[in-house]
Amino acid sequence: MLVVRAIRETDLEGLLGLASQVGSGMTTLKPDRKMLGARLEIACASFAETIAPNQRDYMFVMEDTASGKLAGVCAIKGAVGLDEPFYNYRIGTLVHSSRELKVFTRMETLYLSNDLTGSTELCSLFLHPDYRGGTNGKLLSKSRFLFIAQFPHLFSAKLIAEMRGYQSADGSSPFYEGLGRHFFKMDFNHADDLTSLGKKSFIAELMPRQPMYVAYLPPEAQEVIGKVHVNTAPARRLLEQEGMYFEGYVDIFDAGPVLQARISELRAIRESALAVIDAAPRAVTETTAAANEPLLVSNTTLRDFRMIVATVPCEGGHIALSTADQQALGCHTGEAVRTLSLNPRKNVNV
Amino acid sequence: MLVVRAIRETDLEGLLGLASQVGSGMTTLKPDRKMLGARLEIACASFAETIAPNQRDYMFVMEDTASGKLAGVCAIKGAVGLDEPFYNYRIGTLVHSSRELKVFTRMETLYLSNDLTGSTELCSLFLHPDYRGGTNGKLLSKSRFLFIAQFPHLFSAKLIAEMRGYQSADGSSPFYEGLGRHFFKMDFNHADDLTSLGKKSFIAELMPRQPMYVAYLPPEAQEVIGKVHVNTAPARRLLEQEGMYFEGYVDIFDAGPVLQARISELRAIRESALAVIDAAPRAVTETTAAANEPLLVSNTTLRDFRMIVATVPCEGGHIALSTADQQALGCHTGEAVRTLSLNPRKNVNV
Amino acid sequence: MYVVRPVAMTDIPALEALAAAASSGVHTMPKTRDAIEHAIEHSIASFGAEVDIPSEESYMFVLESMRDQRIDGIASISATAGSNGTYFAFRNDVVQQVSRDLNICHSVHALTLCSELTGHSQLSSFFVRNWQQAGPEAKLLSRARLMFAALAPTRFGDRFFVPLAGITDENAQSPFWEALGRKFFQMDFMAAERVVDGARNRTLIVELMPHYPVYVPLLPGDAQAAMGQVHPEGELPLRLLSEEGFEPDEYIDIFDGGPILQAHKNALRSFTASLLRHVSAAPGADGDAPKLRYLVAAAKEHNFRAITVESAPIKLSDNIALQPAALRALQLSVGDAVLCVEI
Amino acid sequence: MYVVRPVAMTDIPALEALAAAASSGVHTMPKTRDAIEHAIEHSIASFGAEVDIPSEESYMFVLESMRDQRIDGIASISATAGSNGTYFAFRNDVVQQVSRDLNICHSVHALTLCSELTGHSQLSSFFVRNWQQAGPEAKLLSRARLMFAALAPTRFGDRFFVPLAGITDENAQSPFWEALGRKFFQMDFMAAERVVDGARNRTLIVELMPHYPVYVPLLPGDAQAAMGQVHPEGELPLRLLSEEGFEPDEYIDIFDGGPILQAHKNALRSFTASLLRHVSAAPGADGDAPKLRYLVAAAKEHNFRAITVESAPIKLSDNIALQPAALRALQLSVGDAVLCVEI
Structure with missing residues (x-):
């Protein structure tokens, strides 16, 4: 069985193993023992609540309980941009209109901004190739929403997730080639690496500060604004199902979209519910398993947060969980768990 | 009984009577026969669908069926800013940080923008003083959401509502005195009137174009950014209940907030439902009236849209409506109506 | 021998003939009979006015052959460029980009719509018949205006500028306009010049042109190459005015990117x-x-x-x-x- | 009789004594023995260098009394202002605001952080003992630097500027700093001057100072009044440099709003x-x-x-x-x- 759980100090080797599978393009998860060790320490302090909420970095691992191997990782940063400025381009609209000439021109504009400063961020999602398939990706990605729904007071009002931007077949970024290269005079990967190393003062030094009309960019660069890397499209859909939207913020280098939501409006906040573990589950599950929809189920403890997918009946505030499920969650009959349907219900009105 | 309904050509006199009660501060509803007549014509064409959706201006009146008098008015503009630029200030964040000096300064910034161009707008809400009280204000304001839920395809993805900004006891606007006056060199009311008359090219000519740090403004001006006029606070709360939020856009003159929402995320879209009018309502209503919560109920026809508040049982897709209610809605037993609880349900998770 | 003198009403036919010989390269020159008449009247009134503060005056000079009284050239100078509006130009700013951490140092050019030429005095309408073969009389005509300004300094500002037409291709398309103005005006270069009537001080310019700096590296190569490049008919005045002390790098025209020469009077030879x-x-x-x-x-x-x-x-x-x-x-x-x- | 000559190593004690007599009004002058030694060494190396393109050279001159060899003044000139960074200043832009519909016409000043002085040559460190009673020797000292530039034009840029200290109150507070710099630096004026060591070419300036223009009408009255106002100790150089042809209105200092005089060499009397x-x-x-x-x-x-x-x-x-x-x-x-x- 796969369990998503709060990371522990003993996970460092497993985490390094996962990171070594990541490859380029994910600047926050590099197989660097020192960096990952430091991050793990912060993560453990986060679940132990020994550091302030906006300094926290909750990391979760997906463990295969059969082998004890780590199958994936994901994280929630309490707040971004409070130590180093967090930059985005925001896409706005400017209208140029002359009644005399009957000209009405609507122009998109890029503003260099730190608007998302202080937001809670979903990040560092990686699922080992051996485990891709079924509901594993959903469980891993969506686990964070159930965690937020259980502990909303720990987070900022705004939740964001940066998506990797579009790349051409040769791995280049048309947006970077059309804009950033003129100002940074270095390769995309080099510039991107520098930001992940925290060397961000060069952005203030080199980046054009003034709002820019999108129409100035070459068509190839214009077209990819807000578009994700082809490999990232499924991850984007999962987040959108949970109520996250592209609201016009993009990465300054590759123009990848930032998805965002008010935490209070997340599907997990609106639809997740507490349920008491039922005393006699077995008979029920066997008869009606097919009729049940898959549920995300988590325990309610911060320090040893655990979560699984279960396809069991849940009605009237009661849930039927097998002994194995209860063990995976570290829960017992009669205790409360939080549940959320894995897939969103269709909205009949739209 | 009070019915909110699509406006008709014959309502001009009643509308002028209402407008004469409005007083200053509401630039879109002045007792000017020519202006209101022209607007009424557009409204009638809107309900008749003889003009394009983004040119439409759906006006609703609240009629006292006992006297035939008009008790209130409200409207939905299909799209703003497509003929004349629609200006706002957007509040953004810029971080100025120097690691060398250990200085980290987070500054709010005002950007002159036309970002809301093309949005659907709620506007022109006015309730006659004789009718203020009970659920009348709610019925009038919220009627528009039920209309949108019934006809979502007629509107833009984004819904906005401009709220009147804060004024001092003497009627002056601290924000205008701190900012606009330096550039417009005229009184607030004069500038505000000019914009309502559509003479907006002066904004392009006179308004400062560059982003501005809020910290440059006098403290009195900074404090009122996004604050509503004291008389507007109840209207703001009603809109917020329906899922509209202040997202950082304010009026360029008085810094009154713009509330906004994705139409797909409105409470009315998520929670309103169709119900069939029940054949034998009487017995039910008498016994359980106290237990029922008040409902907004509307018919489903665009051209003669009508809406009331009813405190009747509604369950399992059936609603019990009295003959009087049915007459007010222009509906009959067996036909479908759209319903939405007048007050939002509490979200147990937040 | 040539003499430069103020224009007179009797010069109308001669100016019409001259205008017919000039092409689009001198967009500030009056071309129709009405425009010529109006310009002459305005010039005569300007010379006759008692001036304390430079305002709407515009002075027009003609180059006359003493031998046969033929008018072979025309040149004007206006007291202020924006007397009935705001004169817009692109200021060619240089932004230094230095990152010591990254050991990067380069400069980026940015064009900013600015109105600071509004109060400056403007030279315009310079045209000499057979300019390809022009001799010292072209120098005489070009500089005589500034000698007049040196003699009557209260009639002019402390700074002077001259917009020169930029380059266009064989189809009268301006590569600079294609990259910039067209995006906002949504019309051809010549159509735009017609609607503004060659002027750079119209309300519609502030309504339509970009409010934020244009970073030059983002412009297409041909538009960058056109920046500060002069129309062939402008080469003669460019050379004459450069000798005089005018400098070309600070401003360019908002429509075609043509050079705008400018100078403080203390840097002009006619003054110093x-x-x-x-x-x-x-x-x-x-x-x-x-x-x-x-x-x-x-x-x-x-x-x-x-x-x-x-x-x-x-x-x-x-x-x-x-x-x-x-x-x-x-x-x-x-x-x-x-x-x-x-x- | 006074002579102005390049500084020599033997001048160290005299410069220490001079520095002790100068106050905060000459923030570009070296004040410690180390700084003085370093400045003199740099000056000697600069005079000795063969220069094709102006770069990091800085030339220091002293005013010596021929009678008793006493050093009574000091003045410097640098080849480029930003040789090891970007020199930042506020450009004082004027935005013309014209609405014909509303019959409104006025101009608004806006301060823009700019780096265009980076490649210009900079005059600095001007100080004369007993400057309140200074006679023609002050003129001699101030202008000798420019005469050197006129003799050795390849050592300098085409444009020159001089930042002069702005006004502070009796508590060493700068009203201009209070309204602007403090909001970004979050520290006192003197503390900020200490961290940048009087320089205007540090990376932290671009990190902290505002990126967008500051509209002057939004500044408090005392900050507006301080713009372009010179510290009392700057009055003498201000007068001398104005006579020379420098103009004060285009730039001001980013910290205290003091005037930055500037000119093209063609507008300076020492050149023309x-x-x-x-x-x-x-x-x-x-x-x-x-x-x-x-x-x-x-x-x-x-x-x-x-x-x-x-x-x-x-x-x-x-x-x-x-x-x-x-x-x-x-x-x-x-x-x-x-x-x-x-x-």
Whole structure:
């Protein structure tokens, strides 16, 4: 069985193993023992609540309980941009209109901004190739929403997730080639690496500060604004199902979209519910398993947060969980768990 | 009984009577026969669908069926800013940080923008003083959401509502005195009137174009950014209940907030439902009236849209409506109506 | 011999003929009979006005051949560029980009819509017939305006500028306009020039043109290449004005990217290198003493006239000796004051 | 008689004494022994360098009394302002606001953080002992730097500027800083000057200072009033440099709002009005011929020296007659070239 759980100090080797599978393009998860060790320490302090909420970095691992191997990782940063400025381009609209000439021109504009400063961020999602398939990706990605729904007071009002931007077949970024290269005079990967190393003062030094009309960019660069890397499209859909939207913020280098939501409006906040573990589950599950929809189920403890997918009946505030499920969650009959349907219900009105 | 309904050509006199009660501060509803007549014509064409959706201006009146008098008015503009630029200030964040000096300064910034161009707008809400009280204000304001839920395809993805900004006891606007006056060199009311008359090219000519740090403004001006006029606070709360939020856009003159929402995320879209009018309502209503919560109920026809508040049982897709209610809605037993609880349900998770 | 003098109503037919010879490269020159008449009337009124503060005055000069009274050139100077509006130009800013951590140092050019030329004095409408073969008379015409300004400084600002037409291709398309103006105006270059009537001080410019700086590296190559490039018909005035002390790099035209030359008057030779001298009668033949070419202008505001002469160096003398023909051309007598500058 | 000459290592004690007499009003002057030593070494190396393109050179001059060899003043000039960074200033832009519909026309000032002075040559560190009573020797010291630049133009840019300290109150608070810099730096004016060490070319400036124009009407009255106002100790250089041709309105200092004077070299008298002459022996007493005061500088880069003399007008002469004492001060002989300008 796969369990998503709060990371522990003993996970460092497993985490390094996962990171070594990541490859380029994910600047926050590099197989660097020192960096990952430091991050793990912060993560453990986060679940132990020994550091302030906006300094926290909750990391979760997906463990295969059969082998004890780590199958994936994901994280929630309490707040971004409070130590180093967090930059985005925001896409706005400017209208140029002359009644005399009957000209009405609507122009998109890029503003260099730190608007998302202080937001809670979903990040560092990686699922080992051996485990891709079924509901594993959903469980891993969506686990964070159930965690937020259980502990909303720990987070900022705004939740964001940066998506990797579009790349051409040769791995280049048309947006970077059309804009950033003129100002940074270095390769995309080099510039991107520098930001992940925290060397961000060069952005203030080199980046054009003034709002820019999108129409100035070459068509190839214009077209990819807000578009994700082809490999990232499924991850984007999962987040959108949970109520996250592209609201016009993009990465300054590759123009990848930032998805965002008010935490209070997340599907997990609106639809997740507490349920008491039922005393006699077995008979029920066997008869009606097919009729049940898959549920995300988590325990309610911060320090040893655990979560699984279960396809069991849940009605009237009661849930039927097998002994194995209860063990995976570290829960017992009669205790409360939080549940959320894995897939969103269709909205009949739209 | 009070019915909110699509406006008709014959309502001009009643509308002028209402407008004469409005007083200053509401630039879109002045007792000017020519202006209101022209607007009424557009409204009638809107309900008749003889003009394009983004040119439409759906006006609703609240009629006292006992006297035939008009008790209130409200409207939905299909799209703003497509003929004349629609200006706002957007509040953004810029971080100025120097690691060398250990200085980290987070500054709010005002950007002159036309970002809301093309949005659907709620506007022109006015309730006659004789009718203020009970659920009348709610019925009038919220009627528009039920209309949108019934006809979502007629509107833009984004819904906005401009709220009147804060004024001092003497009627002056601290924000205008701190900012606009330096550039417009005229009184607030004069500038505000000019914009309502559509003479907006002066904004392009006179308004400062560059982003501005809020910290440059006098403290009195900074404090009122996004604050509503004291008389507007109840209207703001009603809109917020329906899922509209202040997202950082304010009026360029008085810094009154713009509330906004994705139409797909409105409470009315998520929670309103169709119900069939029940054949034998009487017995039910008498016994359980106290237990029922008040409902907004509307018919489903665009051209003669009508809406009331009813405190009747509604369950399992059936609603019990009295003959009087049915007459007010222009509906009959067996036909479908759209319903939405007048007050939002509490979200147990937040 | 040529003389430069203020335009007169009798010059209308001559100016019409000149306008027919000029192409689109001189967009500030009046071309229709109405426009010419109006410009002449305005010039006569300007010369006649008592001026304390420079305002809407515009002074037009013609280049007249003394031999046959033919008008071979025209040149104007306006007291202020934006007297009935705001004069817009792109300022060519240089942004230094330095990152010590990354050891990067380069500069980026950015074009900013600015209105600071509004109060400056503007030179315009320079055109000489057969400009490809023009001789010293072209220098005379171009500089005479500035000699007038040097004589009547209260009629002008402290700074002067000259917009010169930029380059267009064989289809009258401007690569600079294609990259910039078209995106906002949504029309062809020539159509846009028509709607603004060659002016750069119209309300619709601030309504339509970009409010934020244009980073030059983002422009297509042909638009970048067109920045500051002059239309072939502008090459002559560009050369003459550069010799005078004008500098080309600070501003360019918002429509076609043509150069806008500008200078503080203290940097112009007509102001700093001109010498006030008195007229003396020319000796007969003064043999083979070395001669220099001077522009000589009557030192008076109300019957301003200017010619070129060859003369012995006057740097170390209080006088300049003029032949009777020169005195007639200037309508002066021995003993009168003249302003001279070597050309 | 005073002579201006390049600083030498032996001047260290004299410069320490001078620095002690100067207050905060000359923030560009080296004040500690280390700073003074370093500045002198840098100056000597700069004078000794062969320069093709102006770069990090900085030339320091002292004002020496010929009678007692006392050093009574110091003045510097740097080849480029931003040789090790970007030199930041506020450009004082004027935005014309015109609405024809509303019949409104006014101009709004806006301060824009700019780096365009980076490549210009900078005058700095001007200080004269007892400046309240300073006579013509102050003019000599101030202008000698520019005469050197006129003699060695390849060592300098085409444009020059001089930042002058702005005003502070009795508590060393700057009203301009309170309204602007403090909001970004979150510290006192003097603390900020300490962290940047008086420089305007540090990375932290671009990190912290505002990226968008500051609309002047939004500043508090006392900050607006401080814009372009000079510290009392700056009044003397302000007057001298204004006479020279510098203009004060285009830039102000980013910290205290003090004036930054600037000019193109073609607008400076040392460049345009200086005359190259040859030294002739002074006649004995030349009676009551009218005399003018001239600054006379040895026309050579490597032992540059300058003095002031009274002389008959030299405008119409190829020579200037100098007394033996003057020749000794300049370390020149009859027949040598000098650059002269009336002061």
